[in-house]
Amino acid sequence: MSAKKSLAGLGLVMLAGFGISPLAGAVAAKRGLINDDDRFMALRDAAFHDDTFNAEQHAAALKNYEIPSYVDYYRLRSHLAKATNAEMREFLNKYEGTAIADRLRNDWLLLLGRRGEWDLFDQQYPLFVVADDNQVRCYSLLSKAVKQQKVAAEARNLLNSPRDYGEGCYALVTYLTANNQFNQNDLWTQMRMAGENAALPLAQRLGKLLEIPDRQVTDAIDKPALLLKKGPDVGRTAHELYLIALGRNAKNDHEQAAATLTRYSSQFSESERAMGWAQIALQAALKLEPEALGYWQKASNAPLSLEAFQWRVRTALREGDWKLVKSSIDNMPASLKSDPAWVYWLGRALKAEGKNEEARALFTSIADQLHFYGQLSLEELGQKIGVPAAVKPVTPEEIAPMEKNANLQRALKFYAMNLRFEGTREWNWELRKMSERQHLAAAELARQNNLLDRMVNTSDRTKGELDFSQRYPTPFNDSMYKTTQSLGLDMAWVYGLIRQESRFIMNAKSHVGASGLMQLMPATARYVAKKIGLGNFVPAQVNDVDTNIALGTNYLNMVLTDLGGSQALASAAYNAGPGRPRAWRAKLTRPVEGAIFAETIPFNETRGYVKNVLSNATYYAALFEKKPQSLKTRLGTVIPKGMTAGDPDLP
Missing domain, CATH: 1.10.530.10 (Lysozyme)
Incomplete structure (x- = not known):
């Protein structure tokens, strides 16, 4: 088994994240486009290859296709970068309130952000329902900043996944720096995260903002041993790059990195030494090296990435240091500290200290949640894990509206064509409007259509009405x-x-x-x-x-x-x-x-x-x-x- 294997089995062969069968057009052509579904698949394939000519040809032949919104979307998608705002408005006016309209609005917002059309961006952004695109979020903050609003605090909270930045987030960092909302400390925080994640494109862009030659940035991240052959030069830039190189070197040899930092310890300030140990500690922790515990202790109050905050706790857990578990969780940002994982482990740390009432309060706060940490918390409260009382089964009368629901039927059509990406988009879009009983009815519709993954995922959304026969099926x-x-x-x-x-x-x-x-x-x-x-x-x-x-x-x-x-x-x-x-x-x-x-x-x-x-x-x-x-x-x-x-x- 590969560690990169899809966990839920939904990672069907994908192209550019859109679920494209790379040979869809070729297959359709060989089959002579014998029906409209074949033609639709060929249209879709043309759209994602920016083949406007063939997309227009296929779309023209699908005037009576049963899913016209997707015909129009893929036609427009084939020349998206050149599409006019009028074309975008026309599509949205025609299909407003649908899943595919929200998808197009996502596409349009990215284009508006790149073009700097902020007034129109600000009109459209509040209408973006799914709102799950990190680049669009970055453009939203950039739009505010252009209008002289202070967004640095929001940007710091958002910019914590260097591999997912894209042009929108790069542009945000650049603008905030140019307009003094981001300072040198912010840029070096981003640079350290880039180093942790081997995100060289981000590091090089940051290097330009910090006026550092590309070669020096590249050496620190990709060739750290070269930089570490001698002691650090003077000045903040030299010290920061040296500390990043120590972290990169620790990925392969944490002991050598630790020895190097110790050797040149006197040349760094106390805060720089702490940052160096944090860089080394994270890489040693990811390798499960027992020495990581000592490195974390030397890191003291160094600024940490979200990943580093969590691995400091994991190292302490592995080595049985409950005091460090507690202090490390206490020092986490609120966004992490409220995660059920760290609620549970903080409860365990308090229990280890004999603070049983405080621990029980934490366990109780998540014990009703149906997941790993909720189950463990339930056991900490002296109970075992059972099955909730069965709800009243959904009736044929409750299922009937699901069978007539246009969005669910569209999803079923896509699933029948093995277009799981589109099918899931349509299915989940409709679930947003439903009550818990309706969720159970939709799950039952999925069962009837042998879509057990949809049944499980749909039923999993309910909190009060729980049907474990749907959540935990036993086919075959x-x-x-x-x-x-x-x-x-x-x-x-x-x-x-x-x-x-x-x-x-x-x-x-x-x-x-x-x-x-x-x-x-x-x-x-x-x-x-x-x-x-x-x-x-x-x-x-x-x-x-x-x-x-x-x-x-x-x-x-x-x-x-x-x-x-x-x-x-x-x-x-x-x-x-x-x-x-x-x-x-x-x-x-x-x-x-x-x-x-x-x-x-x-x-x-x-x-x-x-x-x-x-x-x-x-x-x-x-x-x-x-x-x-x-x-x-x-x-x-x-x-x-x-x-x-x-x-x-x-x-």
Whole structure:
């Protein structure tokens, strides 16, 4: 399994983030565009290749197509950069209030921001419903700044993901600097984040604002060893770049970076030394090095990125330093501190100090939330995890309006064409208007159309009306029961994993090629097929449900055995490959509870994956066994030892 594999199985082959089948136009052409759906696919393909001529030809032939708004959108999309404001207004006037109109407004706002048409931007921005585009947010602040408004504080809160900036956020930083809303400290804060994330394009742009030659910036981030061969030169620029280079060097050799900082310690101020140790600490923490704890302690009150704030806590958890856990969470920005993860771990730190009432208050504040930390908090309050009382099933009378709903029917049409990106956009757009009962009815419509991922995701939105038969379905139960029983494998865990892997999309395929319910990579499928004696196996068989279940469960059983029966380790192995959790465990200095191991997995995707799989499995077990369960028991304890048995060839 690849650590970059899609968690929910919705990462179907994508182009430019729009769900394009790169060969859609070619396939349609070979098939002779035998129907309007073929023609629509060809239009869509032309649009995303900026092929205005063919887009116009296809659109002209689709005058009577059942989804005219998308015909008009893809026609316009084919020449978006050259589209006039009049064309944009015409489309929005015609389709206002629809999902695709909101999509076009997103496109238009980006164009208006690039062009600096701020009056029109300000008219349109409040009408942008989804409002999830970071560049548009940056342009919104830039528009305010151009009008002499103070936006520096908002900008500092927004500009914390260097890899997602784009032109809008670069322009915001540039303008705020030129107009004295951002100072040198702000620019160096951004530069340090660029260094942490190896975001060289951002660093080079910042370098220009700081009047630093490109070569020096590039050397600090891409060739840190060259810069560190000698001591730091004098001046803030030299010191800041040297400290960034220390962090970059620590990614490969934290001990050498620490020795270098120690050697030249006297040449830095106290605050610079703290920043240097913070740079080294973060990289050592991401490598799970035990020395990271000491580095964090030396970092003292250094300014930290959001990522660094969280990894300081994770290091303290892994090393059992509850005092540092508490102080580190206390010092987090409010936006992080309120996250359920840090509410839970702060509660644990308070409990370790004997402050039981304060801890209980924190656990109680999230114990009703249906996720990993809510479940753990419930157990801290002395309860186990059960299934909520069943709600009244939705009736045919409640489902009937869903069957007639134009937006949901449009979504179903897109799903039938395997256009999941468009289908999900339309589906979610309609959910915004619904009550919880209507959500359950829409989820039931999804079930009737064999869209189990939509059923799960739609039902997951409710807070009062809870239907766990929708949230935690058990399709292919006979095959699953037979296979797991023969292997002695926990069926609840397997279902929990499938729910996370593919959301029960039978033909799910990730961007790295993992396929089917259990998202098997081709090499893994071949390996397991050979191991279990599945003769004449061919790759296409991986999408057969029974074969996928057989291969996936056997592989899961292999990694479970290889990793000593730990579901936490085996779940990580299924996502990231067995070698990585072995290495992560080998870095432990003491036994840790499974929740701490999961929290300190260095891959963001795998960390979330393991927590979600085991949370799912706990609910499935409660459903199957009809009694409350313990997530803590399922997580178990992870012991720092090398493997004593296992298959070294396991992929």
